Amino acid sequence: xxxxxxxxxxxxxxxxxxxxxxxxxxxxxxxxxxxxxxxxxxxxxxxxxxxxxxxxxxxxxxxxxxxxxxxxxxxxxxxxxxxxxxxxxxxxxxxxxxxxxxxxxxxxxxxxxxxxxxxxxxxxxxxxxxxxxxxxxxxxxxxxxxxxxxxxxxxxxxxxxxxxxxxxxxxxxxxxxxxxxxxxxxxxxxxxxxxxxxxxxxxxxxxxxxxxxxxxxxxxxxxxxxxxxxxxxxxxxxxxxxxxxxxxxxxxxxxxxxxxxxxxxxxxxxxxxxxxxxxxxxxxxxxxxxxxxxxxxxxxxxxxxxxxxxxxxxxxxxxxxxxxxxxxxxxxxxxxxxxxxxxxxxxx
Amino acid sequence: xxxxxxxxxxxxxxxxxxxxxxxxxxxxxxxxxxxxxxxxxxxxxxxxxxxxxxxxxxxxxxxxxxxxxxxxxxxxxxxxxxxxxxxxxxxxxxxxxxxxxxxxxxxxxxxxxxxxxxxxxxxxxxxxxxxxxxxxxxxxxxxxxxxxxxxxxxxxxxxxxxxxxxxxxxxxxxxxxxxxxxxxxxxxxxxxxxxxxxxxxxxxxxxxxxxxxxxxxxxxxxxxxxxxxxxxxxxxxxxxxxxxxxxxxxxxxxxxxxxxxxxxxxxxxxxxxxxxxxxxxxxxxxxxxxxxxxxxxxxxxxxxxxxxxxxxxxxxxxxxxxxxxxxxxxxxxxxxxxxxxxxxxxxxxxxxxxxxxxxxxxxxxxxxxxxxx
Numbered sequence: 001x002x003x004x005x006x007x008x009x010x011x012x013x014x015x016x017x018x019x020x021x022x023x024x025x026x027x028x029x030x031x032x033x034x035x036x037x038x039x040x041x042x043x044x045x046x047x048x049x050x051x052x053x054x055x056x057x058x059x060x061x062x063x064x065x066x067x068x069x070x071x072x073x074x075x076x077x078x079x080x081x082x083x084x085x086x087x088x089x090x091x092x093x094x095x096x097x098x099x100x101x102x103x104x105x106x107x108x109x110x111x112x113x114x115x116x117x118x119x120x121x122x123x124x125x126x127x128x129x130x131x132x133x134x135x136x137x138x139x140x141x142x143x144x145x146x147x148x149x150x151x152x153x154x155x156x157x158x159x160x161x162x163x164x165x166x167x168x169x170x171x172x173x174x175x176x177x178x179x180x181x182x183x184x185x186x187x188x189x190x191x192x193x194x195x196x197x198x199x200x201x202x203x204x205x206x207x208x209x210x211x212x213x214x215x216x217x218x219x220x221x222x223x224x225x226x227x228x229x230x231x232x233x234x235x236x237x238x239x240x241x242x243x244x245x246x247x248x249x250x251x252x253x254x255x256x257x258x259x260x261x262x263x264x265x266x267x268x269x270x271x272x273x274x275x276x277x278x279x280x281x282x283x284x285x286x287x288x289x290x291x292x293x294x295x296x297x298x299x300x301x302x303x304x305x306x307x308x309x310x311x312x313x314x315x316x317x318x319x320x321x322x323x324x325x326x327x328x329x330x331x332x333x334x335x336x337x338x339x340x341x342x343x344x345x346x347x348x
Numbered sequence: 349x350x351x352x353x354x355x356x357x358x359x360x361x362x363x364x365x366x367x368x369x370x371x372x373x374x375x376x377x378x379x380x381x382x383x384x385x386x387x388x389x390x391x392x393x394x395x396x397x398x399x400x401x402x403x404x405x406x407x408x409x410x411x412x413x414x415x416x417x418x419x420x421x422x423x424x425x426x427x428x429x430x431x432x433x434x435x436x437x438x439x440x441x442x443x444x445x446x447x448x449x450x451x452x453x454x455x456x457x458x459x460x461x462x463x464x465x466x467x468x469x470x471x472x473x474x475x476x477x478x479x480x481x482x483x484x485x486x487x488x489x490x491x492x493x494x495x496x497x498x499x500x501x502x503x504x505x506x507x508x509x510x511x512x513x514x515x516x517x518x519x520x521x522x523x524x525x526x527x528x529x530x531x532x533x534x535x536x537x538x539x540x541x542x543x544x545x546x547x548x549x550x551x552x553x554x555x556x557x558x559x560x561x562x563x564x565x566x567x568x569x570x571x572x573x574x575x576x577x578x579x580x581x582x583x584x585x586x587x588x589x590x591x592x593x594x595x596x597x598x599x600x601x602x603x604x605x606x607x608x609x610x611x612x613x614x615x616x617x618x619x620x621x622x623x624x625x626x627x628x629x630x631x632x633x634x635x636x637x638x639x640x641x642x643x644x645x646x647x648x649x650x651x652x653x654x655x656x657x658x659x660x661x662x663x664x665x666x667x668x669x670x671x672x673x674x675x676x677x678x679x680x681x682x683x684x685x686x687x688x689x690x691x692x693x694x695x696x697x698x699x700x701x702x703x704x705x706x707x708x709x710x711x712x713x714x715x716x717x718x719x720x721x
Contacts, residue, residue, distance in 0.1 A: 165471070
């Protein structure tokens, strides 16, 4: 008999393969060469140091937003609000980055911490509403996304700049950008954030698997009533889960604000970092290591995809379709599970 | 415990396997692309012996089929390519951006593909152009709709406030309710130019006209455009001027919906950037009153030609306006644009060109302009 852990490993891998194969079939149907297409994708992500740097740059916020979603899901909460929490973190990090003059050893951690706190606060509100009033977190977080988007646009326009479309660049002392990493990768926008992202994955693994708090969070995720009967405070754990989840998301925003861009501009829509985080978490089976691998896959697909239209003539939309198919197959893991079991039985 | 370790190792092995498999197929792929790459470069060498000039553009998030200025810029490049025997992928090309983070990546990619001149279409690309142009001083860049200093950057800007002023005149002449609307994309200095010009134009014709101004905070959210338009039309606004890229498609959709349910209804849309006559077509009638045409294509074509002849205007700010015919008011909808309107538009156009009227380009200038009326 297959263990459930085995399924957790097999299902994402099979989903990715099925997604890629269906992508190839779709490319064939529309008259594109799938080998050239995937080669362009591969070269666009790993072709040379520049693209590899850009891939890592894209993976960094994905890891954090994936962790945010995964952490909440482990406690049985669907945090759709990662997107908004990313915005708040981005805003807070840039705000601190441009308005203080401090030595780097204080300024940078301060800016990063501000992002985590801002994201955590944005997660705290839906957590509180859920714990105290039973308002469903999905609805609240969706709305909070819009509040975050327009609030940060308004703050950038009126408080952080003089009616301009973007803030000034954050001070050198608050920047995660590194000139030697950039030079090594032909001026890609890779920055030190990936170290933070991997460190945070470690933290998530530690909290969930090695602490009492983590045990309680998971218990609440499995069965609220049983947890309450066992004497745990369900409300407290819900709030805590949302706060930590929001903190991760806020850090993802800091990666953009202090690393990739170094400023915040007025956004005409969502960045999709948070929404893609949902897919990353699903694909990574809500585990820290799984999230890192899934974020890597998503980063590769996103950055590599940009190369497909110019080199192989395959439209970017198709790559979106492939990503969607992968998620589709993950979501229909029941189907894959059933097929595996079926084969297993027949094999006996 | 032992078992879970074993499983961890298995995960790594399996994922590694996936990547290896991908590697394997990509090796073959690399070979094929390598071959075709060489093939095409050979062709290029033989086909274009006189010049191996190449030019590409990076769109903003609107995409190359935004029915607005990205599309217009690409049409300019295509026209340039046609004259010089180039086609997409052979001398001219575009890269579309899915998000803000893609601008620098796309610019960089095109630099690495050895394009001689690279356009950034839209003010949103300004920070990315500034960064990439500094890193690659040997490549020429051109930025549309914003000004960026740099010896290898040509900034192309338009006097949209002049064209919007004329759009305001046309709207004021057409309205029967004395209420017109303006829908902007994202509130910022560029779109404020459109707003200021439009309001000034409408008020110049009739100071009693009310102008409803709203911003969608997006250039590619047609649903929002439709919602705002629906709201405005229901408040008796009968002419809406949109300066909102893809968001404007929703404005057209709403106007056509209204016209569909009641052909007697008087609703008009003024298009932007391109002549958006097609967008307003519904049966035999058309809801597009006119369009504030901004010939990004002409500008793109001009600058490309200059660059090809070795006269790239690096470091310069190129301003295109009414006098250069790079800004104009479309008169495709002859039924709606009556003689009275076109004469009025022409009159004001003359006044602007010979400097009698100084069209405001910011909200502050607009205020003093209205006070002076």
